[in-house]
Structure formats: structure tokens, C-alpha cells
Amino acid sequence: MVQSVRRAVHVLRELTGAAPRLGVTELADRIGVSKPTVHALLRTLEAEGLVVQDAESGKYQLGPALVTLGNAYLDTHELRTRSMTWANALAAKTGEAVWVGVLVGDQVMVVHHAFRPEGMVQALETGATLPWNATALGKAVVAFAPEAQQEKLLSGTLVALTGRTVTDPEVLRAQLEQVRDIGYAVESQELTLGDAGIAAPIFERSSAVAGAIGLVGPVERLLDEEHRQAHAIATRETARNLSRELGGFRAGGRLPAF
Structure with a gap:
């Protein structure tokens, strides 16, 4: 160096x-x-x-x-470029905000943010970095990362942003196993009290995980019994379509009975 x-x-x-x-x-x-x-x-x-x-x-x-450098990175990021149309469509379909994120060290960087179609004024989160363990995006990516990288992240600093943020490595390890089984991750009030997230992994042409796409919104609306499964299905299908566009394989997994 x-x-x-x-x-x-x-x-x-x-x-x-x-x-x-x-x-x-x-x-x-x-x-x-x-x-x-x-x-x-x-x-x-x-x-x-x-x-x-x-x-x-x-x-x-x-x-x-x-x-300028940060914007240039985002503007030339392939996943961000490819995901814009899909993220906007997912936001329109679900009525919720959509984030696309990539793993940078032990943080998730939001590379694209599609606003919720209707609602109050929303703050643009593009460029924000968030602890991987406190987000559905982070869990969706880490679940499909190489085992050595997973273990490094699980043994590293696990930041708690709310009283509900999971920082126990064994609990997180079990959550990652579930993500691999069902094909998406869920976060409830771990990043921000009152909010929740549902995210699914995106794969690139080498079959490696490239990032994740997910919904973000009030917990009572995102995870209620009426909408939770539909949101999960829509998010996972969008991730599959985006993966195919990137040349990646289709992520499998069964949907649980909520």
C-alpha cells in the first residue's frame, strides 16, 4: 500500500x-x-x-x-441503475417505500430509494449507511454471503439502534438460516421504532449476492396479518426478476404460513 x-x-x-x-x-x-x-x-x-x-x-x-465522488459512485453502480424501474414498480404495487442496498464492510449502503407513492413528506435515504444487523436489507444480503464473511460479521461489532435490535450472534445466525429457507428477511422496529422492513436478496451473474431490495414502512401497516404475506411475495418476486436481469440465478425458498 x-x-x-x-x-x-x-x-x-x-x-x-x-x-x-x-x-x-x-x-x-x-x-x-x-x-x-x-x-x-x-x-x-x-x-x-x-x-x-x-x-x-x-x-x-x-x-x-x-x-461529487459519492454521486458518481451511485450513478455508475450497476445494481442501482438496474433496480430503479423495479423499485419504482414495487413501490407502486405495495404503496410502500422501497430501498435497494449493498453491503459495504459491516454496513448496508442504500443505493436507491423509491418513495412511497402517497403520504407525508419523505426524506431521501440514498447514500445512507446502516448497521447490517438492524436492517432487513442487511440480513437478506448476509444470509447469502460466503460463510467466512458471515462469521466475520457475526463476530464483529453488532450495533443496537433500538431496544429491539438483535445483537445476539446466535439469534442472528438462526435468522440468517431462516432467510435462506424462505428467501427473504424481516425486521421489526430494529432500525427505527415504529418502522419495519421486508427484503429479499439480489444475485448477479456469478451467482454471488449483489445486494437486496426491500420495503420500509410503519410496522402496523407493513407486517399486519392482511398485508405481510403479500408484501413478502411481491418483494421476493421483484428480487428474482432483478436477479434475472443481472444474469443471476433464481433464488429459491418456500413461503411460510403466516
Whole structure:
């Protein structure tokens, strides 16, 4: 690895979690290098628009060029491009919001968000990163990931966002087994109190899991006895169709009796 590049990435990661800005000394302490080295890195990043310096405090924060890079990633992501039509159709069919996500480390990144057709003002979640264990999207992807990757994620940090978030590795392992059996995952108030999710895996041409597509909405509407099975069937069928478009195989699994 090129050490200077690695250090620059480390600086950007530290600023990602900073609230709201960090100075040269703080960054030097965090990444374990000298202040002159950090200062040189920051000047280079600033020249490229990746960080900006606050005129009053002299501290640094992430710059606008990162937005351009992030949007370019999303705009060229094959799954996002292929999923737009399918996600919009699923939203229209179910009347619920639809997310498409991919696994990035131990997080799920939302690469596309189709709004609920009717309802109140909704916040766009495209680009959001969420703990895999707290989302139906994450469970749907991890259930079909290689075993070594599953074990690494199960033995890693399992973040609790609500009192209902599952953080017990053995419980999660059982949930992943069920996802493989029925072909979709369910999350109830683990990400946000009052909300739920239903998601199914999407496979690419190599038969590897590429991501997941799922519904997100109020728990009383998404998981009630009248709609839950229909939502699950619609989500899984959409994932199958999208998988075929990507050249992947058709995911099997039986539907349970709710």
C-alpha cells in the first residue's frame, strides 16, 4: 500500500465521524503521525476540495468534492441503475417505500430509494449507511454471503439502534438460516421504532449476492396479518426478476404460513 494515500484516507474517515470539525493536532493524535505530516495531507486534500478549513477556528471538515465522488459512485453502480424501474414498480404495487442496498464492510449502503407513492413528506435515504444487523436489507444480503464473511460479521461489532435490535450472534445466525429457507428477511422496529422492513436478496451473474431490495414502512401497516404475506411475495418476486436481469440465478425458498 502507498502510505501517504492510506493516511489521507484515514484523515477523511476521522473527519467523517467528527462533530463537527477537527484540528491538525487532534487529527495527528488520532492517526498517530506528526503534525507536519497531517498538515501536508490536509493541504493536499484541501487543494482537491476533499476537505475545507473553517476560517474562524482553523479546523477542518469534509469538502464538497466528496459529494461529487459519492454521486458518481451511485450513478455508475450497476445494481442501482438496474433496480430503479423495479423499485419504482414495487413501490407502486405495495404503496410502500422501497430501498435497494449493498453491503459495504459491516454496513448496508442504500443505493436507491423509491418513495412511497402517497403520504407525508419523505426524506431521501440514498447514500445512507446502516448497521447490517438492524436492517432487513442487511440480513437478506448476509444470509447469502460466503460463510467466512458471515462469521466475520457475526463476530464483529453488532450495533443496537433500538431496544429491539438483535445483537445476539446466535439469534442472528438462526435468522440468517431462516432467510435462506424462505428467501427473504424481516425486521421489526430494529432500525427505527415504529418502522419495519421486508427484503429479499439480489444475485448477479456469478451467482454471488449483489445486494437486496426491500420495503420500509410503519410496522402496523407493513407486517399486519392482511398485508405481510403479500408484501413478502411481491418483494421476493421483484428480487428474482432483478436477479434475472443481472444474469443471476433464481433464488429459491418456500413461503411460510403466516
